[in-house]
């Protein structure tokens with residue numbers, strides 16, 4: 001993306017961002033609440049009006065209809081039907097996407113919900129519901145997954161399992177953009193984008209970031225960048 005500028009509700013939320021993401025990377029988008037992570041993700045999936053700039057996703061303009069099957073997006077709020085079972089939800093989304101019914105079993109296994117397939121979503125825990133949304137996004141094998149805070153509310157074991165899954169997906173060539181305000185998740189990312197007030201403070205690997213800032217972890221690196229006022 002080049003020269004990206006976004007205005008929401010009359011306020012400039014992203015003044016200008018240049019960014020390129022390579023295929024098969026797990027990219028962590030880290031930053032405090034309100035820093036613009038969700039807005040940037042909305043731009044990439046093509047649901048956000050932009051004031052200026054060009055955004056190209058998998059070689060096409062963001063939001064292009066051909067990207068519908070190529071890009072999976074999971075928002076912070078679970079986007080599945082509470083009164084349907086896990087499997088019914090996934091079959092419904094598979095039909096919309098034109099995905100094979102067998103794909104439902106694959107994604108159920110991927111998020112470790114095969115044993116809950118017949119349960120109504122309304123009876124699931126918050127973390128289980130998030131995993132149903134993630135399973136829906138995995139249908140049709142998208143090449144880019146945009147995941148907005150997928151680990152919020154998950155216990156450490158589930159968080160680790162999800163990050164393991166992200167790593168396995170990336171190993172098959174899927175690109176993942178994963179936002180988090182939990183800085184310690186940075187260790188699981190190939191590359192980090194640190195965001196603050198709609199701007200990228202850093203675009204680097206974890207070792208590069210720690211070396212550049214002379215800090216022991218991302219939390220301190222972030223603070224050093226904010227206090228140093230730049231890259």
Ligand SMILES: Nc1ncnc2c1ncn2[C@@H]1O[C@H](COP(=O)(O)OP(=O)(O)OP(=O)(O)O)[C@@H](O)[C@H]1O
Nearest residue numbers: 008009013031032033034035036037038039040181
């Ligand atoms: N519909 C809207 N109208 C006006 N301003 C908005 C709107 N949505 C978001 N904003 C503002 O845009 C900025 C970036 O919000 P965004 O949701 O992208 O941040 P975020 O980093 O994803 O935060 P969080 O981690 O809390 O979800 C914030 O200042 C927010 O108040």
